Each structure stands twice: as C-alpha cells, then as structure tokens.
Amino acid sequence: MLSVRDLGYRHPTASAPALQGVSFDLLPGEMLLVHGPTGCGKSTLARLCAGLLQRHGGGLASGRVLLDGHDVAALPPAARVGQVAFVAQDPADQLVTGTLGDELAFAAESAGMETEAIRAAVSRALHEFGLPPDPARPVTALSTGQTQRLVVAAAMSAGARLLVLDEPLAHLDPGASEALLVRLRALAEGGAAVLLVEHRLALARRHATRELALGEHCAVSRHTPVSRAPGPRVATLDGASFHYGAHRVLDRVSLALHRGDRVSLVGPNGAGKSTLLRMLAEAPGALPVPQDPDLSLFCPTVREELLYGPAEHGHPVDLPGLVADFDLGELLDRAPQSLSRGQRLRVALAAAVATRPSLLLLDEPTAAQDPAHVHDTMAAVDRHLDGALVFATHDLDLAATAPRRYHLREGRLHEGPS
Amino acid sequence: MNDPRGRVLLVALVGVLAVCLDRPASLALLLLASAAPVLGRPPAPRELAQGVMLALGIAWSTVLSQGLFYSEQPRVAFFTLGPITLWREGAVHGLVQSLRFLAVTTAGVSLARSTPADRLYLGLLGLRVPFGVAFLVATALRFVPEAAREWATVRQARARRGRPVYRRAPWAWLALEAAMLAPVLARSLRRARALAESLDARGFDPAVPRRPREALRMRPLEVIGLVLAGTGVAAVAAARVLFLLYASGTWYHPALRPLYAAVRAYL
Numbered sequence: 012m013l014s015v016r017d018l019g020y021r022h023p024t025a026s027a028p029a030l031q032g033v034s035f036d037l038l039p040g041e042m043l044l045v046h047g048p049t050g051c052g053k054s055t056l057a058r059l060c061a062g063l064l065q066r067h068g069g070g071l072a073s074g075r076v077l078l079d080g081h082d083v084a085a086l087p088p089a090a091r092v093g094q095v096a097f098v099a100q101d102p103a104d105q106l107v108t109g110t111l112g113d114e115l116a117f118a119a120e121s122a123g124m125e126t127e128a129i130r131a132a133v134s135r136a137l138h139e140f141g142l143p144p145d146p147a148r149p150v151t152a153l154s155t156g157q158t159q160r161l162v163v164a165a166a167m168s169a170g171a172r173l174l175v176l177d178e179p180l181a182h183l184d185p186g187a188s189e190a191l192l193v194r195l196r197a198l199a200e201g202g203a204a205v206l207l208v209e210h211r212l213a214l215a216r217r218h219a220t221r222e223l224a225l226g227e228h229c230a231v232s233r234h235t236p237v238s239r240a241p242g243p244r245v246a247t248l249d250g251a252s253f254h255y256g257a258h259r260v261l262d263r264v265s266l267a268l269h270r271g272d273r274v275s276l277v278g279p280n281g282a283g284k285s286t287l288l289r290m291l292a293e294a295p296g297a298l299p300v301p302q303d304p305d306l307s308l309f310c311p312t313v314r315e316e317l318l319y320g321p322a323e324h325g326h327p328v329d330l331p332g333l334v335a336d337f338d339l340g341e342l343l344d345r346a347p348q349s350l351s352r353g354q355r356l357r358v359a360l361a362a363a364v365a366t367r368p369s370l371l372l373l374d375e376p377t378a379a380q381d382p383a384h385v386h387d388t389m390a391a392v393d394r395h396l397d398g399a400l401v402f403a404t405h406d407l408d409l410a411a412t413a414p415r416r417y418h419l420r421e422g423r424l425h426e427g428p429s
Numbered sequence: 430m431n432d433p434r435g436r437v438l439l440v441a442l443v444g445v446l447a448v449c450l451d452r453p454a455s456l457a458l459l460l461l462a463s464a465a466p467v468l469g470r471p472p473a474p475r476e477l478a479q480g481v482m483l484a485l486g487i488a489w490s491t492v493l494s495q496g497l498f499y500s501e502q503p504r505v506a507f508f509t510l511g512p513i514t515l516w517r518e519g520a521v522h523g524l525v526q527s528l529r530f531l532a533v534t535t536a537g538v539s540l541a542r543s544t545p546a547d548r549l550y551l552g553l554l555g556l557r558v559p560f561g562v563a564f565l566v567a568t569a570l571r572f573v574p575e576a577a578r579e580w581a582t583v584r585q586a587r588a589r590r591g592r593p594v595y596r597r598a599p600w601a602w603l604a605l606e607a608a609m610l611a612p613v614l615a616r617s618l619r620r621a622r623a624l625a626e627s628l629d630a631r632g633f634d635p636a637v638p639r640r641p642r643e644a645l646r647m648r649p650l651e652v653i654g655l656v657l658a659g660t661g662v663a664a665v666a667a668a669r670v671l672f673l674l675y676a677s678g679t680w681y682h683p684a685l686r687p688l689y690a691a692v693r694a695y696l
Contacts, residue, residue, distance in 0.1 A: 063626045063630060069650050087634070089637060092632025096630070097627075099626060101623055102622060105624070106630065113547050117633075118631040121633060121639070131456075147543065162627075164630070166630065169631075298590065301586055304577055305619075306612050306613075307583070307590075309608050309611055310608065311611075320590040321590030324591070325592065348612060357564045
C-alpha cells in the first residue's frame with residue numbers, strides 16, 4: 012500500500028536535514044509505530060507520508076512516497092482524502108468548521124459522498140468515538156480530549172485506507188487512549204494501514220504490529236522529586252465546588268498546599284483538572300503556565316524572557332543554572348517564538364520558575380514530548396522551584412514521580428494514584 | 430430572523446441606509462436598530478462597557494478631527510482657543526461619518542455574535558457567494574474570538590510574572606503592550622499553517638463546489654419581513670437620489686416638493 016524509499020527532507024531555513032534515508036513499506040492490516048526522541052523527524056515523516064509537507068513545507072524533499080504506486084503528493088485533494096487520513100499534533104488547530112456534524116462531514120463532502128451516506132457516517136462516528144450525540148454542538152464546547160477524538164474521527168470519515176496519526180494520544184487519558192488504539196487496530200484488521208507516531212510507547216506497543224525507531228534512542232532518566240519538609244501554606248481549598256451550568260465539575264474539593272510540595276493530578280478527560288488548577292490560581296503568588304505555553308512568551312529573546320520576572324520583582328536569578336538545567340545554552344539570543352515546540356516549552360517553564368512563584372501550576376506541561384525530555388524538564392523545574400508545584404497530566408509514569416499524588420473522579424478529589 | 434441569508438441581507442440593507450441617511454438623528458436611530466440584536470443578548474458588562482467606550486472614542490475623535498480641519502464654506506465657529514477653532518459644520522459632518530461607520534460596524538458585530546460561523550457559511554452559500562469566499566469569511570470570523578482569548582491569556586500570563594503594565598513610563602507601557610501581541614501573531618501563523626494542512630488533508634478544494642448537508646428554508650414571515658425591509662430601503666434610496674438630482678440642479682419636479690422637504694427634514 013505505502014512505499015517509502017530513501018525519503019529525506021530539509022526545512023527551508025535549516026542547515027541540516029530533518030530526515031534522511033528513510034525507507035519502509037506499510038501493508039494493509041499493519042499498524043506501524045514510529046518513535047524516537049523529540050526533534051528526530053517523526054512529524055516530518057508523518058506529514059511527508061500524508062503528502063502534505065511536499066505541498067506546504069517549502070523545503071527540499073528527496074526520495075519517494077508512493078501510495079499504491081502513485082505519488083501521494085501529486086494526488087488531487089478530493090482523490091487523496093478517500094485514501095489517506097492525517098491527524099496532526101494540536102487538535103484545536105485542525106478544526107475546520109464550527110460544529111461536530113460539519114467537522115465530521117467535511118472530508119466525506121470533499122470526497123463527493125452522497126448526502127445520506129454522509130449523514131450515516133456522521134452518526135456512526137459520533138457513536139464510535141464517544142462524542143456528544145448532538146451534531147449541532149459547537150466544537151468549542153468540547154474538552155481537549157473530546158476535540159482530539161473528534162479530529163481523529165473527522166480525518167477518517169471519508170473512509171481512507173491509510174491512516175497517518177501524529178501523536179493522537181497526547182491529550183487523551185489512559186482509558187480514551189486505549190479505546191482509540193483498539194479502534195485503530197480494528198481498522199487495521201479490517202484492511203487499513205496505520206502509521207502511528209507516538210511517545211507513549213507502553214500503550215502503543217500493545218497494539219502495534221511493527222515499530223520504526225528514528226534517530227538515537229535517549230536513555231530515559233527517571234527523576235524522583237525529593238520530599239521536602241513542608242514550608243508555610245501557600246494555597247487552600249476547603250470544600251470547594253464548581254458548576255458549569257447544571258453540570259457539577261468539582262464537588263467539595265479540599266486541598267492544602269505548602270511551599271515545597273510536589274503534587275500530581277490525574278483523571279480522565281473532562282474530570283475537572285483544569286478547573287481545579289484555575290481555582291488554585293486564585294491563590295496569592297500562584298503562577299499558572301497556560302496549557303499552550305507559547306502564550307506566556309512575549310519577550311524578544313530567550314535571555315530577556317528568563318530575566319523578565321526577576322527584574323520585575325527585583326530578586327536575583329541563577330541564569331547559568333537555569334540555562335544548564337533547561338538545556339537553553341544555544342538559545343539565549345534567539346526569539347522564543349522561533350524555537351521548536353519542545354524548546355518553547357522549556358523556555359516557558361524556565362521563565363516561570365525564575366519568577367519564584369509560591370505555587371506553580373502546570374496543565375499538561377509535557378504533552379507530545381518524549382519521555383527523556385519530560386523527565387529532564389520536570390527535574391529542572393523541581394530543582395529550581397522553592398514554591399509548591401501542582402501538575403495535571405495523563406502521563407501516569409510522570410504522575411507517579413510526585414511525592415503527593417491525587418486523582419479526580421466524578422468531581423471528587425482522591426489521594427493516591429487512580 | 431432565523432435564516433442566515435436573511436441576516437446577511439439585513440446587514441446589507443443597513444449598509445445601504447447608512448449611505449442614504451445624512452442626519453445625525455436618523456443615523457443614531459439606525460445605530461440603535463443595528464445594536465438591537467447585541468442588546469437583546471447583552472455581553473458581559475465589561476465587554477459592553479469596552480464596546481461603548483470604543484464607540485464613543487471613535488465618535489469623539491472623528492467629530493474633533495472634522496471640526497478642527499473643516500475647510501468648507503460657510504462655517505460657524507463653536508469656539509476658538511488661540512489659533513484653534515472648532516467649526517460647527519465640521520463637527521456635525523464628523524458626527525455623521527462616525528455614526529455611519531458605527532451603524533454598519535455594529536450591524537456586522539450583531540451578525541457575527543448572533544450567528545454561528547457554520548450558519549453564516551450556509552447563509553453565504555445560499556446567497557450564491559462562491560464556496561471559497563464563504564469558507565474564508567466564516568473561518569476568519571470563527572478565529573476572531575479565539576485570537577481575543579489568546580491575547581487575554583498572554584496578558585494574564587504576563588501579569589502573573591510582573592508588575593501592572595501602567596506602573597511604568599508611557600513608552601515602556603506601549604512597548605510592552607505591543608510585545609504582548611507577538612505570541613498571538615506567532616500562534617495565529619502556526620494555527621493558519623495547521624489549518625491549511627488540515628484542510629488539504631480533508632480534501633478541501635476552493636474551486637470545487639460542495640453540496641451543503643442542510644438545506645436552508647426561509648419561513649413565510651421572514652420573507653415578508655425581508656420584502657418590506659427591502660422595499661423601505663429602496664424607497665429611501667430612491668428619495669435620496671431624487672433629492673440629489675434636485676440639489677445638484679440636474680432635475681426638478683414641482684410635485685416632488687413634499688418629498689424634498691421630507692428628505693431634508695428626516696433623512
């Protein structure tokens with residue numbers, strides 16, 4: 012089905028190729044797991060296989076990507092959508108319409124399917140992907156996990172036989188991740204071919220039929236934060252509840268946080284983790300890093316970004332220590348917005364801890380990062396932060412490193428792993 | 430008016446009226462009518478206050494600039510302060526221009542606030558707007574509130590890391606405000622790229638017409654309302670044209686004297 016030969020790609024402004032010499036075949040019934048460290052070219056490979064980077068990247072591609080013997084990038088969009096489905100990393104950025112029904116119907120409409128067939132496909136997708144049943148529901152009303160499921164379902168709605176997915180589990184809780192992988196495996200067993208780029212290897216390996224490792228494997232250094240003597244209290248929730256309309260998101264939640272605490276928070280999509288973090292953000296001296304850390308980077312250079320908080324508050328900063336621990340040595344004079352996704356995340360976290368908050372709140376800080384980078388980055392945060400840290404995550408391995416662990420279920424906060 | 434085609438046509442009619450009307454009182458009424466859908470489902474008090482402040486700012490700056498630099502004759506001074514004179518005719522002209530602008534803008538905002546982007550897209554397709562243009566308009570409108578939310582997030586993130594923006598020199602305040610637009614612009618560019626790829630991956634082709642899943646049906650009352658509104662606006666436009674012909678000395682008919690008087694008094 013898919014034949015990749017000696018594939019390479021150099022981005023327009025890059026001095027070195029992002030990918031070179033990659034060859035493999037993907038046959039119907041196979042589910043190929045592609046993994047490797049951050050920046051090794053996994054997303055580049057996925058976009059080339061979907062025929063998109065050749066059209067949108069502006070860089071230099073070499074080698075061939077053939078789908079049933081045809082150059083995938085040369086297929087007209089209406090023909091390609093019935094053969095290749097592609098899901099990129101950020102689910103919210105891939106929404107092309109305003110409602111669930113329109114989103115699910117878009118690819119099918121492009122493929123020229125009959126109206127009745129499109130309606131049936133929309134209903135089936137809503138059911139199979141566990142989405143809200145009302146097709147007129149606005150896409151903005153969905154949680155991040157639901158949005159992720161929606162973009163996967165929408166990409167597949169034209170009945171493509173090759174599915175290319177770039178980290179589709181990044182925003183899903185373990186239950187939803189498993190359900191999606193089961194669905195992908197079923198599609199593969201039904202004759203489709205699946206190319207899955209993923210960092211969450213433990214989950215993905217249970218379903219993949221083959222693996223392709225790109226770049227050098229990094230040794231995953233496990234970081235375990237040191238339990239510290241509790242300092243003064245920095246935030247308290249005492250029987251706090253929160254409602255969205257008639258829906259109770261948080262139900263009588265109590266939590267006391269002290270300086271030096273390291274707290275992880277897990278729970279299924281929509282359990283209220285982000286809401287709980289927003290309530291904790293009301294505490295004096297609390298610093299929430301936005302779920303999209305790009306939105307906290309507003310200085311012209313990385314150096315100024317790191318110095319901004321300390322300069323504003325008039326306290327010293329361990330710049331060499333931050334640079335070394337967050338691996339920012341080569342980046343100090345670069346514009347933060349010009350960096351890669353993982354680099355931007357490290358700058359945002361380093362700038363946050365440099366501000367010396369009494370309470371640092373991270374919402375899914377490590378989504379779409381490889382395990383080695385995740386643990387190194389969290390170790391750096393732990394080393395430089397005197398205040399309390401609360402982080403919400405779907406990564407159960409990462410959550411297990413925190414001395415205090417909580418999980419949210421049906422609005423109630425429980426101590427311990429879920 | 431539930432049908433999105435009707436709403437788009439109403440905004441177009443507001444545009445025609447804004448051009449035809451020339452009296453501040455009439456334009457103020459048109460502005461109020463344009464704002465009715467917003468006031469029917471009022472935004473948060475802070476948003477409403479910001480909107481009113483912006484409108485007042487636009488009106489005030491236009492009145493002032495036109496009043497100061499009005500050069501037509503005859504003109505009457507409102508007041509004179511040394512070399513600066515505010516001319517009454519210029520101020521009235523500025524008021525008319527700002528009310529025109531605000532009436533049309535408010536109608537557009539009302540449409541955007543009260544009509545989901547997908548309904549607007551269907552409405553534009555129903556009015557035979559080319560698919561690519563309709564999709565472009567609906568998508569652009571969908572991302573305006575998104576960009577506003579992101580800008581608010583950047584401001585909040587900055588506020589958590591530093592002093593209030595106003596506790597610094599005015600130029601530093603302005604520089605900081607400008608710097609806070611950078612992440613929103615960068616985010617918008619990344620989103621645009623991701624959206625383009627997503628559209629391509631889902632077979633989007635602006636040159637190929639698409640069949641909407643949902644057929645729009647306009648209710649009889651909506652049709653009657655639109656016909657009446659259209660007829661009324663056409664009558665106003667015709668009266669304005671006849672008045673312009675008379676005022677420019679091109680064509681005059683004595684039987685139309687009451688019409689000329691009405692245009693002068695009310696339009």
